[in-house]
Amino acid sequence: MDLDRASPRPPADRRPTRERLLDAAEELFAERGFAGTSIRAVTQTVGVSVSAANYHFGSKEDLLHATLRRRAEPVNQSRIAQLERAEAEAGPAGPELEAIVDAYLRPAFSYEVVPPEPRRQLLARLFSDPPEIVAALRRDLLGEVTQRFVDALERVLPGRPRAEIALGLEFAVGVMVHLVGQQHSLVPDASDGTPFFSSAEIADRMIAFAASGLRASVAHAAD
Amino acid sequence: MDLDRASPRPPADRRPTRERLLDAAEELFAERGFAGTSIRAVTQTVGVSVSAANYHFGSKEDLLHATLRRRAEPVNQSRIAQLERAEAEAGPAGPELEAIVDAYLRPAFSYEVVPPEPRRQLLARLFSDPPEIVAALRRDLLGEVTQRFVDALERVLPGRPRAEIALGLEFAVGVMVHLVGQQHSLVPDASDGTPFFSSAEIADRMIAFAASGLRASVAHAAD
DNA sequence: GTCTATAGTTGGATAGAC
């Protein structure tokens, strides 16, 4: 029973402090944003001292960046994987617009790629925390993937200016961020508290909304 | 020249302190959110003491609420006015879906209703500041107007469940909030810094996007 | 209605022991 004596703590506590700090920070930053979250709140959640966080991450801003990076990377990988799969399955004309939009939007909404609330809300902070804190990182995390998707969309919207396509994708990002951020007023609940829509149904409808909207906004006032 | 001696300050300084505080608070809350804004930053902008703000508004939270209320009310009035105008112009079948969506989305985007950046961004904080601070006010400010628009949409989408329509409108709100919040990565600038799209053009395309998306999301998996 | 002064917290970050 040496093993038991050496690991008396529950599994969650045996993970490296650095990762436990990232987990706690992710949850708090997701719920309260950068300014609304203190390093102390993070370290008290984990049960370590403030200086432990500063040792591992250097500053509060770097801690936020680390949480955002950790979460954005699997989302982007899933986006690319979905897009490549759609391209492999499609003929030489390339995948349908709906499939491209699906590949971009669904990963941020999938519990297989992103943890449940409240941590899922974290990526919305990339768009609501102050620009000095998140703008450069946002470009770094989203720029390349997004250009890849604009490329794909150009093939199904031949002749349309790239800027119009990018604007349409920006609209789609807006819908996604709003839903991921979970500050809804309108999505109704049934009177007994059961939601009217499952998460998967919301995602399906969101994708239908964005795909149709993208087509229409790009066709808008077409010359 | 008694008048001159009695009013030596520029016009901006002659407005009541309460309103100058609201103006400064609006700009700072819009840019930095609730937690990222201090009462001191607001009062220093105006050039009064901290206790002046607490005298007029009671607390930081009440100050935020006052700024949000002041800005939301004209937007809602414009929404209702636009909707009623569309209803008056339409036949007995009621206005087109596009006109309804336009009436809901355009006011928050119009410089005739809302001041320019950064203050225009304020209403996006209704969806990114902590729920304890904004959720109840959000329902108060948006609930009634939005139900009115769901009513109007039910007439052009006969037979569709109200919940589906509300979800579609929630998607549209997401696009609007994202654009009003001004944290874009994708909308491209020309290399010389001139934006590709004017504000009006973005609004037009946003409305085309949302209207088409709403139709598609409500039609989605229709039984 | 606005001020000064201050109470009482909380914050980010670092020094230095272990």
Add this chain to the structure above:
DNA sequence: GTCTATCCAACTATAGAC
């Protein structure tokens, strides 16, 4: 790698003078 202790700055809110 984690701690305690500490610095110092900034914060919200209020009391009380004018």
